[in-house]
Amino acid sequence: MKQKVERDQILGHEDEADGIKEYDNPLPDWWLGLFWITVIWGVAYLVHYHFIAHRSPEAALAQELADAEIRWATPEAAEAEAELVLSAEAVAEGEGIFRTYCVACHGANMMGGIGPNLLDDEWLHGGTSENIVKTITDGVPAMGMVPWGPVLGAEQVNRVAAYVVSKNAEALGRDPSDALRPSEGS
Ligand code: HEC
Numbered sequence: 106m107k108q109k110v111e112r113d114q115i116l117g118h119e120d121e122a123d124g125i126k127e128y129d130n131p132l133p134d135w136w137l138g139l140f141w142i143t144v145i146w147g148v149a150y151l152v153h154y155h156f157i158a159h160r161s162p163e164a165a166l167a168q169e170l171a172d173a174e175i176r177w178a179t180p181e182a183a184e185a186e187a188e189l190v191l192s193a194e195a196v197a198e199g200e201g202i203f204r205t206y207c208v209a210c211h212g213a214n215m216m217g218g219i220g221p222n223l224l225d226d227e228w229l230h231g232g233t234s235e236n237i238v239k240t241i242t243d244g245v246p247a248m249g250m251v252p253w254g255p256v257l258g259a260e261q262v263n264r265v266a267a268y269v270v271s272k273n274a275e276a277l278g279r280d281p282s283d284a285l286r287p288s289e290g291s
Contacts, residue, residue, distance in 0.1 A: 189234050189263040191271055191281050199268025202261055206253070215272055220250060223269050224276035232273070234284045238266045 116127045132140075154160050189195075204213075210220035221229060230240040241262050244252030253262055274281035 189238060189266055189270075189285070191267050191285070195264050195267040196271045198261075199264040199266070202257065202265040203268050206257070207265065210249070215269075224273055226277060232284065233286065234266060234270050237269055237284070238262060241266055241269075 112128075112130055114129050116129050119126045203211075203215075207220075210218055211223055212218045215223045217223070221227070226232070228236065230236055230245065240250070242252065242254035242259070244250045244254075246252060253265075257265070270284045271281040274284065
């Protein structure tokens with residue numbers, strides 16, 4: 106039990122302290138209680154932080170940087186990642202894009218109209234996949250071919266190019282993956 110202490114005794118050194126008088130009372134219980142709670146909390150937090158959760162500012166920073174990498178990835182990086190693949194899914198997706206954006210000029214059968222036939226072996230701008238992706242991305246504005254890069258984005262350009270490449274190869278009885286090789290002429 107707490108022993109009875111005499112309260113409100115003045116320590117009697119006001120002459121050294123510009124006349125400020127000081128009592129020698131114990132700290133209030135609520136204050137001491139809070140103090141001990143913070144001490145216990147501090148110890149528990151330290152143990153949890155270092156030995157249970159293994160948290161570290163370094164790991165937190167690395168995580169934030171990784172998140173930023175995804176969030177602020179440059180369009181160039183996204184473009185490099187969107188590769189031209191000739192999978193059935195890519196070609197099917199490309200067909201949908203072609204029907205939406207391209208048939209008006211190249212025809213539903215791809216044999217041309219306002220734009221040239223895409224099923225023959227005559228290419229104004231080269232017939233490798235690289236050439237085709239470039240023509241679709243940059244367009245030929247002077248001749249009425251829209252630059253589709255900014256409209257569709259690299260991934261969709263690659264899908265529709267995959268469709269053009271595979272349909273062209275089919276029409277000519279070739280292996281579509283031939284077009285993936287870098288050009289020997291056009
Ligand atoms: C407004 C009409 C128009 C639309 C829509 C259009 N094109 Fe074209 N496209 C053209 C014209 C015109 C040319 C020929 C450009 C030239 O003469 O240099 C062309 C050329 C091309 C070529 C190059 C052909 C070659 O011989 O080198 C490809 C590939 C092509 N277009 C694909 C597409 C795709 C894919 C789409 C849809 C995303 C599309 N085009 C939409 C008008 C169009």
